[in-house]
Amino acid sequence: xxxxxxxxxxxxxxxxATVAQAATVNVYSARKEALIKPVLxxxxxxxxxxxxxxxxxxxxLLARLQNEGENTPAxxxxxxxxxxxxxxxxxxxxxxITSDTVLTRVPDHLQGTDNLWVGLSLRARPIFYVADxxxxxxxxxxxxxxxxxxxxxxxxxxxxxxxxxSLTAALIEHWGEEKTQAWxxxxxxxxxxxxxxxxxxxLKAAAAGVCDLAVANTYYFGLMQTGDDAEQRxxxxxxxxxxxxxxxxxxxxxxxxxxxTKHAKxxxxxxxxxxxxxxxxxxxxxxxxxNEYPAVEGVEWSETLQAWGEFQADDLSMTVLGENNAEAxxxxxxxxxx
Numbered sequence: 134x135x136x137x138x139x140x141x142x143x144x145x146x147x148x149x150a151t152v153a154q155a156a157t158v159n160v161y162s163a164r165k166e167a168l169i170k171p172v173l174x175x176x177x178x179x180x181x182x183x184x185x186x187x188x189x190x191x192x193x194l195l196a197r198l199q200n201e202g203e204n205t206p207a208x209x210x211x212x213x214x215x216x217x218x219x220x221x222x223x224x225x226x227x228x229x230i231t232s233d234t235v236l237t238r239v240p241d242h243l244q245g246t247d248n249l250w251v252g253l254s255l256r257a258r259p260i261f262y263v264a265d266x267x268x269x270x271x272x273x274x275x276x277x278x279x280x281x282x283x284x285x286x287x288x289x290x291x292x293x294x295x296x297x298x299s300l301t302a303a304l305i306e307h308w309g310e311e312k313t314q315a316w317x318x319x320x321x322x323x324x325x326x327x328x329x330x331x332x333x334x335x336l337k338a339a340a341a342g343v344c345d346l347a348v349a350n351t352y353y354f355g356l357m358q359t360g361d362d363a364e365q366r367x368x369x370x371x372x373x374x375x376x377x378x379x380x381x382x383x384x385x386x387x388x389x390x391x392x393x394t395k396h397a398k399x400x401x402x403x404x405x406x407x408x409x410x411x412x413x414x415x416x417x418x419x420x421x422x423x424n425e426y427p428a429v430e431g432v433e434w435s436e437t438l439q440a441w442g443e444f445q446a447d448d449l450s451m452t453v454l455g456e457n458n459a460e461a462x463x464x465x466x467x468x469x470x471x
Contacts, residue, residue, distance in 0.1 A: 157183045158402045161198065163191035163212040164389065168423055176409045182402050191217050198226045203396045208403035211253070211391045215245075216295045216302070218390045219455020222249045227392040232404040238411045238429050242450045243388055252388035253410055254425035257446065258300055259384050260375045261347045261354065263339050274378035275304065275385070278346065279319025287323040288335040288344040292465035296332070296350060300385050301465055302457035303449055307382050310464065317468035328471065333357060333365070340368035347372070350387075355424025355437050376444035383447040387454065388428065 162169055166188050173184040187194070191212040198205055198221075210221060221227060227249040230236065235251055236244070243252035260278070262269060271282075278287050290297060304313045325344035332349035336357060339347040357369040376384045391410070397403050409415055416427040421435035 156181060156402065157185060158208050158399050158406050159185045159206045160187070160209045160211060160406075161194045161207045161394075162186060162188045162210075163194055163217070164188070164423075169211070169419070171422075172410065172415050172419055173406075175415075176406055180405065180409075182405065184406065195221050195224060195226065198394065199224055205394060205396055206398070207394045208397040208399045209391055209406065210394055211389070213389045214295045214299055214387050215252075215390070215451035215454040216299045216458050218245055218250045218388070218392065219452065219458065221392060222246065222455070226395055228395045228397065230393050230404060230407065232408055234408045235404065235411060238408075240428075240430065242448050243390075243428050244451070245390070245392070246452050250390045250392035251407070251411075252390045252428040252451065254389050254416075254420045254423055254428055255386050255446070256350045256352045256389075256423075256425045257376075257384050257386050257444070258296060258348060258350050259444075260377050261336060261339060261349060261372045262375055263342075263345050263371055264373045265371070267345050269373070269375050272375050272377070274381065275300075276316060277377075278323060278348070279316045280323075281319075283323045283346060285323065285325050286345040287320065288325055288338045288347040289320070289328055290331060290335055290348075291328040292462070292470040296387065297348075297470075298458055298461050298465070299387055299454040300348075301461040302454045303385050303447060305457050305461055305464070306449060306453050310460065314464050314468065317465055317470055321469050336372060337365070337368045340371040351438075351441070352424035359424070359437060374441055376442075378447075379445050382449070383445040386426075386446045388451055389423070389425070390451075 166186065170186060173186060177184055198207060198210060210226065212218060222245055229248040230251060236248060239251040260272065277283060301313060304316065326338060332353040335347040336349050336354060338344055354369060357365040378384060391407055393400065393403055411429055413432050416429045416432045420427040424437060426434065426438060
């Protein structure tokens with residue numbers, strides 16, 4: 134009898150440990166803690182599933198996933214830009230997402246090949262212009278950045294930035310390599326300053342009179358408009374958004390996205406978390422907090438985004454941005470874009 138009791142106790146303890154292990158999700162995130170943790174805490178409150186969050190640079194976290202291999206504790210990898218998600222997929226750190234709920238909520242063009250990742254939010258990369266120096270009727274699309282009339286009047290960050298690589302990758306798909314090469318060369322000739330600094334530095338340079346046009350992701354502009362830094366708010370007030378290529382393929386957009394790791398130990402709970410991140414409530418919060426657009430259609434935009442107005446977004450498959458990345462980098466190098 135004593136042996137039976139001990140055996141049953143051991144089985145019960147084993148089952149409890151298994152349940153406890155299953156009730157945990159480990160997330161590696163290239164997004165800052167403040168931009169994701171509150172929604173993860175809400176998930177835990179509603180489901181009882183603990184989320185352990187590790188934040189860091191996207192490249193560093195990808196390298197860590199590769200080095201850890203099957204011993205990684207990570208169940209999910211969250212990073213920004215389709216180019217980075219493609220690199221992760223190419224590095225074989227993902228396994229297909231099998232949740233029908235996830236795959237039906239996210240539009241097909243915002244998903245990775247073979248369901249290896251899905252987009253969580255969108256950011257646009259339009260042209261910003263200085264309101265008191267530029268008549269927007271002078272602009273039409275990204276091709277304007279290379280036209281002679283904007284000589285020494287364009288600010289954009291360097292070619293080693295994944296955002297610019299993805300933009301160029303998209304243009305290769307739309308225009309072909311020859312036209313995109315000529316565009317990149319014209320853009321380099323039109324630079325008002327060396328392409329150093331981040332997106333906000335380009336916007337601040339435009340506001341300060343260094344250039345008339347700047348290219349940046351919309352969420353940086355949102356951070357400047359709504360942040361605590363009075364100088365950045367003042368700079369943002371001098372700028373307006375021009376949505377390029379509304380008569381053709383639309384304004385370039387990109388994603389933040391998430392994938393299920395190849396060696397996830399808590400697969401079911403991890404996919405449950407992704408489903409939660411794609412609910413209307415989570416999408417609205419996550420997108421608003423990041424000054425981005427919801428990936429799920431029909432979710433209301435934040436007041437900040439609504440104030441910028443509606444626009445036609447490029448519906449190019451996000452996978453193309455990764456597939457064309459190597460070609461884009463070589464093209465940018467040939468153009469002298471440093």
